[in-house]
Structures are given as C-alpha cells and as structure tokens.
Amino acid sequence: MKIAEIDLGPRPVMLAPMEDVTDQAFRMLCKEFGASMVYSEFVSADALIRNVNRSLEKIKVDDRERPVAIQIYGRDVESMVEAARMVESHAHPDLLDLNFGCPVKKVAGKGAGSGMLRTPQLMLGITRAVAKAVSLPVTVKTRLGWDVPTMMDARTFLPDAPAGRPYIVELAERLQDCGIQALTIHGRTRSQMYQGEADWTLIGAVKDNPRMTIPIIGNGDITTAEQCLAAFEQYGVDGVMIGRATFGQPWLFKDIRTFLDTGHHDDTLTLDWKFQVLRRQVEQSVAYCLREDNALKERKRTELGGILHVRRHLANSPLFKGIPNFRETRIKILRATTQEELFALLDEAKERIAESHTPFLA
Numbered sequence: 001m002k003i004a005e006i007d008l009g010p011r012p013v014m015l016a017p018m019e020d021v022t023d024q025a026f027r028m029l030c031k032e033f034g035a036s037m038v039y040s041e042f043v044s045a046d047a048l049i050r051n052v053n054r055s056l057e058k059i060k061v062d063d064r065e066r067p068v069a070i071q072i073y074g075r076d077v078e079s080m081v082e083a084a085r086m087v088e089s090h091a092h093p094d095l096l097d098l099n100f101g102c103p104v105k106k107v108a109g110k111g112a113g114s115g116m117l118r119t120p121q122l123m124l125g126i127t128r129a130v131a132k133a134v135s136l137p138v139t140v141k142t143r144l145g146w147d148v149p150t151m152m153d154a155r156t157f158l159p160d161a162p163a164g165r166p167y168i169v170e171l172a173e174r175l176q177d178c179g180i181q182a183l184t185i186h187g188r189t190r191s192q193m194y195q196g197e198a199d200w201t202l203i204g205a206v207k208d209n210p211r212m213t214i215p216i217i218g219n220g221d222i223t224t225a226e227q228c229l230a231a232f233e234q235y236g237v238d239g240v241m242i243g244r245a246t247f248g249q250p251w252l253f254k255d256i257r258t259f260l261d262t263g264h265h266d267d268t269l270t271l272d273w274k275f276q277v278l279r280r281q282v283e284q285s286v287a288y289c290l291r292e293d294n295a296l297k298e299r300k301r302t303e304l305g306g307i308l309h310v311r312r313h314l315a316n317s318p319l320f321k322g323i324p325n326f327r328e329t330r331i332k333i334l335r336a337t338t339q340e341e342l343f344a345l346l347d348e349a350k351e352r353i354a355e356s357h358t359p360f361l362a
Contacts, residue, residue: 001215001238003182004137006067006094008239011232011260012036013253016219016243017071017097017141023058023309025288027065029281030246034253036239037067042099042113045074045083059091066094069139073099075112080126081133088134095181096134098127100142103190114190117146120157120171124178131179140175141184141219141241144168144202147191151202172206176214184241187220194244197221204235217241223252225259232260248317251277271319275350278314282342285310304337311336314346323352 001008008014015022015030017039027038040058047055059070070093074080084096100123102113109115116123131138145151145167154161154170161170172183185206187198198220207216215238222228223245231240246252251269258266286306315333320326329349336342 071097184217
C-alpha cells in the first residue's frame with residue numbers, strides 16, 4: 001500500500017492517533033515492534049497558532065519513528081490552514097492527517113473532530129484548503145456518521161446526495177475529490193462513542209466503491225492478529241489501524257506482522273520478554289518527560305509526568321487478565337508515583353501469574 005509516495009508495504013498495520021497516549025516515546029516503541037506507520041496525538045490548530053508549548057512538543061518528530069503522521073483538528077478553515085503550514089515547516093512529518101473523528105464532547109461539541117460530520121460542507125472546505133496549502137500528503141480520519149439513524153442516508157447532511165447512499169460512502173468520495181491521499185474510517189458513529197461493536201461492513205462498502213482510488217484504512221475493535229487478518233480478507237481494506245488494543249502491549253504489532261506474513265504467532269514473545277518490554281516502556285516514558293528543551297523553554301518536567309502517562313497503559317495490559325483478585329494491584333498501579341513502585345508492582349504481577357498458573361493471554 002502506498003500513500004502518495006510513501007510505501008508501507010503489503011497489508012500495513014498502523015498505530016492510531018490517541019490523545020495523551022501516542023507521544024513520541026510510545027510511538028517509537030510501537031515502531032520498533034513493527035507498526036507500519038505511527039500517528040501523533042491530535043493537536044489543536046488553535047493551540048499551535050498560539051504557540052502553546054505542549055502542542056509544539058506534540059509535533060516533534062524523530063527520524064527513527066518514520067514514516068510518521070501528525071494529526072491536527074480545528075473548526076475553521078483559516079486556523080487549520082495556518083496550523084497545517086506550521087506542522088509542515090516545523091516538524092516535517094511524512095504526512096498530515098485531519099481529525100474529523102474524535103467523539104469527545106470537549107472537541108465534537110465545539111464543532112471540531114467528529115462534530116464536523118454535522119457540517120460536511122465545512123469539513124470539505126477545510127480539507128480542500130489544507131490539501132492546497134501544503135506539499136505534504138494530506139489524509140483524513142473520520143467516523144461513519146453522527147448517529148445510527150442518519151449514517152445510512154447521506155441526504156441527512158448532504159441534501160444533494162443520491163437517494164439511498166450511505167453517508168460515509170458519499171462523504172468518502174467527496175473527501176477524495178478534495179485531494180486527500182488516504183482515508184481512515186472508524187466503524188462507529190459519533191453518538192456511539194466507543195460503545196457497541198464497530199461496523200466494518202460500511203468500511204467495506206467504501207472500499208468496494210469503484211470511484212474510490214485512494215487507500216482505505218479500517219479502524220475499530222481490532223485486538224488480535226486473527227481479527228486483523230479477517231479485516232483484510234473480508235473487507236478488502238488497504239490498511240488496518242489499531243488504537244486501544246495497544247495499551248499495555250506495544251508488542252501487538254510484532255505478533256500481528258508475524259501472523260500476517262507467516263500464518264503463525266510469534267513464539268519469541270515470551271512472558272519474561274513482555275515484562276521486560278513493560279519495564280522499558282516505563283523507563284522511556286520517564287526519560288521522555290525528563291527531557292529538557294531549551295528552545296521551547298518549557299516548564300520543568302519531572303519523573304512523575306512519565307509515570308502519570310504510562311501507568312494507565314500498564315493497568316490495562318491484557319497480561320493481567322485472569323489473575324484472581326487483581327483489582328487491588330491494578331489500583332496500586334494507577335496510584336503509583338515512582339518508577340520503583342511500578343517496577344515492584346510489575347514483579348508482583350509476574351509472580352502472581354506464575355503462582356496462579358493463569359493462562360498466558362497476551
């Protein structure tokens with residue numbers, strides 16, 4: 001699969017953009033373990049324009065994580081164009097992604113993210129303007145529609161759409177006409193948030209549309225190598241994007257890549273090795289947050305910043321599923337404030353898996 005001139009190889013699997021999750025330290029870990037491409041946390045166009053330090057930090061790119069995409073969101077043409085130009089000139093990512101899918105109220109409620117699904121003409125205007133304003137390949141990530149009743153009829157928000165056309169099928173065509181180089185679709189509506197099951201049939205319908213010539217990337221509920229293979233085979237998508245399933249198991253990409261290429265799981269991913277990876281993730285998160293950047297004159301960062309970022313990854317690791325009475329340990333992980341505390345809790349969890357003969361699930 002290629003996005004413009006970026007060759008991601010056959011059946012690429014990508015790390016989804018996630019707020020307060022996909023910082024540079026985590027992206028580099030996922031890239032090391034086989035992610036075909038990684039995406040930044042979403043960045044507010046308005047905050048970039050105001051030179052907010054936290055937003056400027058989010059768009060930093062390390063050559064070791066390439067190919068990498070920076071994702072921005074906003075609610076008007078002018079700020080999105082200006083932010084896109086800043087990303088191109090300051091960060092030099094491999095591509096620029098536009099977020100039209102975030103469902104959280106503080107974003108969608110203000111008309112940005114998936115809020116754009118209610119104002120498709122504005123969405124298209126932003127996309128067209130940004131694609132013209134930068135030389136980077138521009139892509140879009142969005143959802144099936146605003147809610148279930150309207151997602152099946154494009155005329156709800158696009159009055160001139162042909163009768164009977166699903167919203168996302170019609171919208172995908174129009175986004176392509178605006179000049180985007182790839183489209184990622186999360187298989188839920190905004191109203192569904194992250195509830196229920198992702199609907200991949202409509203993602204497949206977009207891919208099956210003969211008018212679509214750009215790559216279509218599917219996203220939603222992929223947690224195993226088998227599910228990833230099924231998404232490629234059943235729905236014909238060009239790529240698969242994985243988000244929440246990477247919490248506490250960045251090695252998921254390694255197992256999926258092996259399975260897609262050989263039909264077998266990666267037997268080098270032993271329990272000991274996985275716990276070593278989790279310790280590395282803690283160390284790298286702390287190191288990232290301790291890093292000084294005099295050019296940005298950012299506020300002093302502490303070890304606690306890295307701990308706050310990484311501990312929810314660990315608490316949600318599938319390694320711990322099935323351990324009897326693990327709730328108390330999980331709460332301790334979420335309350336830990338030092339690297340030593342987290343390491344001790346990881347050692348405790350590993351011992352409990354061995355003692356209880358818990359099936360090795362992750």
